[in-house]
Amino acid sequence: MLNDLSPMHTGSAIGLILIVLGFVALLLQKIYIGAEIATPTEIELPLLGKMKANYPALIFVFLGFGLTAYSLTKGKPIFSQWLVTGFMASDIPEINWQDGRLVVIPNNYDLNVESRSGRFTIEIDLEGTKTLEDAVKLIDYSHPKGSLQIVPSVELAAKKSGKPSKIVDDLLPPTTRNYRPIRLEPMPAN
């Protein structure tokens, strides 16, 4: 779970702790008497006016606010949307593709399978510079009569090394993968 914390979360957490510590310090503060004039130290702050305080406590508070604000604005993760498309093919007559299930491992992505054509689309939001092949281990379509699978990393490696690949080699944006028609592997019944 700790590995899932983004810089935004980390920075915000530290900032919050500093704010709390700063306020605790302010509440428990000792008023420092100015050596020369024997009066509590006063600090004039822009917008806030004068206040009796000590610098260390104030530094905590302002540092905390600053860190939190910075984390919220700069630490925001950037997502890129990937689009994966393809076709499934089969010799089984009148197959209804929606009788099967298209799954991406790990899951939680938007999937769509057209019942007659076997066309599928997958929309995936990936953080930062992650690619489809980094995030998706397996694309599986399972139908009672058969199944087919795509291992994205294997297909991309094959394409890059000039070997036969299921990826269609056309001019598409880098966050798109279009797979050739893939035949459903018929599975025998029990």
Place this chain on the structure above:
Amino acid sequence: MRTLGVFIVLSLLTSDASHADYFRIMDGATSYYIPYAKVEEDDGSVIGYTDAYGRIRINLPLGQRTVKVIDRGVTKSVSLRVDGRPNLKRVEASN
């Protein structure tokens, strides 16, 4: 005729060909199959993945062998027999 005979004999002798056998991998002796699991040989080379119904097509030479099944981080072993028959064979994974 002799040529044909030689051809058949040579084909049989050199037939270390892989056969497509179909297996459904079960979770032990339970009635639950193991979906989306990676299946590997002992040397770590990936054979494939089971589908949503725990089925997998395996292309390996004939004979008995033990393979590894990795399901959600847990590795189990499966003993299976590749015999070239087209039926869906049920096999059990064990720890």
